[in-house]
Amino acid sequence: QLDQIIIHQQVELLEAILGTETSSKYEIKNHLGQRVYFAVEENGCFDRRLCSPIRSFTIRIADNAGREVIRVIRPLRCNSCCCPCFLQQV
Secondary structure, X not given: OOOOOEEEEEOXXXXXXXXXXXXXXXXXXXXXXXXXXXXXXXXXXXXXXXXXXXXXXXXXXXXXXXXXXXXXXXXXXXXXXXXXXXXXXX
């Protein structure tokens, strides 16, 4: 049972040195700092570079045994107030 979570993004060495963005990885920890879940964001380089704030992605959240417990999917959507029927959704 979790009453609080801490999400910590893991920064890749290649990402830090070259300034290029790779698929994001996250550790999800409890209030004691123990990792309870691990998350990986899957998307293409094109999405990260050109569509960053509105990019499509899939985030897979797994427990410590590697079993997927949650999958979050966000399709590429319009970010314009001119197209309110295509606002972001997860």
